[in-house]
Amino acid sequence: MxxxxxxxxxxxxxxxxxxxxxxxxxxxxxxxxxxxxxxxxxxxxxxxxxxxxxxxxxxxxxxxxxxxxxxxxxxxxxxxxxxxxxxxxxxxxxxxxxxxxxxxxxxxxxxxxxxxxxxxxxxxxxxxxxxxxxxxxxxxxxxxxxxxxxxxxxxxxxxxxxxxxxxxxxxxxxxxxxxxxxxxxxxxxxxxxxxxxxxxxxxxxxxxxxxxxxxxxxxxxxxxxxxxxxxxxxxxxxxxxxxxxxxxxxxxRGATIIAEVAGAGMAADAYHLTGTHPEGEGAYLGMIDALEDAEIPASQIDYVNAHATSTSIGDESELKAMYRVFGDRKDLHVSATKSMTGHLLGAAGAIEAIISVKAIQDNIVPPTINTTDVDNDWSNIFNLTLGAAWQKTIDYAMSNTFGFGGHIATVIFKKFR
Structure with a gap:
């Protein structure tokens, strides 16, 4: 059926x-x-x-x-x-x-x-x-x-x-x-x-x-x-x-609609007990799966709330995966809100989903704070929204989460119309 x-x-x-x-x-x-x-x-x-x-x-x-x-x-x-x-x-x-x-x-x-x-x-x-x-x-x-x-x-x-x-x-x-x-x-x-x-x-x-x-x-x-x-x-x-x-x-019931869930993707690194794949293989697959589920090209994503925990290998591998998905996109705003909230472990995806939804609702990209010396010049590839929030129309937002055991889960939200 x-x-x-x-x-x-x-x-x-x-x-x-x-x-x-x-x-x-x-x-x-x-x-x-x-x-x-x-x-x-x-x-x-x-x-x-x-x-x-x-x-x-x-x-x-x-x-x-x-x-x-x-x-x-x-x-x-x-x-x-x-x-x-x-x-x-x-x-x-x-x-x-x-x-x-x-x-x-x-x-x-x-x-x-x-x-x-x-x-x-x-x-x-x-x-x-x-x-x-x-x-x-x-x-x-x-x-x-x-x-x-x-x-x-x-x-x-x-x-x-x-x-x-x-x-x-x-x-x-x-x-x-x-x-x-x-x-x-x-x-x-x-x-x-x-x-x-x-x-x-x-x-x-x-x-x-x-x-x-x-x-x-x-x-x-x-x-x-x-x-x-x-x-x-x-x-x-x-x-x-x-x-x-x-x-x-x-x-x-006449509810006020804040945003819509556009699509979702899951995958596995299948690499290490606690470490992410150095090339972000699982992260790449999860993001691609979410885009296919939402039936949109990568170019339509306006904002990514990155998993970005502030670990050496993890941050780099996610950015590598994003580069494979999005290419060189200085117009793509990315922020790592764990710089403010810390890492809420199993609750991280929930509060970062809320941040993504509020970003869509208010057309505001939240900042990445504390980052002053970007590793490997990634700020020349994406807009990492360093230091201050950014006003911008956001129609689609992607939120990434990765867990020990190689678990990958990505959700895409969109403005409701």
Whole structure:
């Protein structure tokens, strides 16, 4: 049976980030080029190589949960619920007037409840190996819990699951949501991702992998994608949520449409456990797949939100892949917004999707900050939007994410017409 694929639009967004806990605050700070990185406050970093991160500030679960309920959830789930709540309100969704059997949740996280896991094991060994585990230990740590909690909170009985593809997790969730809606399996899906891994385990583990910046003396400029002096990524945390909806559903309820999902692509580097392919083979395939899915030539992309984590090999390989896709295009604006937010790991794709959508909506290219000495003269090939935002009509925006294990996920958004 041949199906007519439905158009999929975005009707709501929500965010909990190092640069603000609402969409308006987050976007204002992104456009202003404000850094969200500072010294770690969550634990004593004396014995750690990395002492900096992009922490969420001023978040209180009391704004979303009763006290006893909040204790059931790890911070990554609390972030997810908060971002989803904002997106639901932003979309003007009244679930009592909709078919809840056709509303789903697809969520992404790379690490799940890593803080809970650390706390419980620490307590176990401190208590002389007495098994006094929290009865919510397992549901607090498993990565699928945010999708379940969001659906329970609102009584949504449509398809429900979580995606795990490391730092591509939330882009993968968005792609799955896009595909299920256009196939008619759901009318509305709440999608996105969350992460809360700024703790001893998260920082220590990524330090051991030699992935994190150790520029502790200058935290605000430590994340410097494309710069010859970059020395690793800065860990971030938070959540991003998007309401994806069939065009028919959005029009039927008179929703405000922010943007449209044009296409998506996935691939694999098939190269290394943690490192990207030096020539960006998987990144190239993912971008080409997304362009073919959107049925547009590369020349129609106006803006690329690059994965660009500020690692030596990763940034270079992505730019090489982009050159294969786009050629020499000084008119193509590229920005690496992790220079401001840090790297939100499994939630990176979600907040960068939101940035891409807002860029389309407001016709503003957000900046790449901190980058002053571009490696290998890539600024002569693409416009890397260094230092300040740029006003420009954006009809199509591409967002790239890549994850440990060689996972590639690229989404293309477009202006709704």
């Amino acid at each position: 041949i199906r007519d694929l439905r158009r999929v639009v975005i009707t709501g967004i929500g965010a909990i980030t190092p640069l603000g806990n609402t969409i308006d605050e987050f976007w204002k700070n992104i456009v202003a080029g404000k850094p969200g990185v500072g010294p770690i406050t969550r634990f004593d970093t004396t014995n750690f190589k990395t002492k900096i991160a992009a922490e969420v500030k001023g978040f209180s679960p009391a704004g979303y949960f009763e006290k006893n309920e909040a204790r059931k959830y790890d911070l990554f789930t609390q972030y997810a619920v908060a971002a989803a709540d904002e997106a639901i309100i932003h979309a003007g969704l009244n679930f009592e007037q909709l078919n809840k059997n056709k509303i789903g949740v697809i969520w992404g996280s790379g690490n799940g409840g890593i803080q809970t896991f650390q706390d419980q094991l620490e307590d176990f060994f401190i208590n002389n190996k007495q098994p006094r585990f929290n009865p919510y230990f397992i549901p607090k740590i498993i990565a699928d819990i945010p999708s379940g909690v969001i659906s329970i909170r609102h009584g949504l009985r449509g398809l429900n699951f979580s995606t795990i593809s490391a730092c591509a997790s939330s882009n993968t969730a968005i792609i799955d949501a896009f595909n299920y809606i256009r196939l008619g399996k759901a009318d509305i899906i709440i999608t996105g991702g969350s992460e809360a891994a700024i703790n001893e385990t998260g920082i220590g583990g990524f330090n051991a992998a030699k992935a994190l910046s150790t520029n502790n003396a200058h935290p605000e400029t430590a994340s410097r994608p494309f710069d010859i002096h970059r020395d690793g990524f800065v860990m971030g945390e938070g959540a991003g949520a998007l309401i994806l909806e069939s065009l028919d559903s959005a029009l039927r």
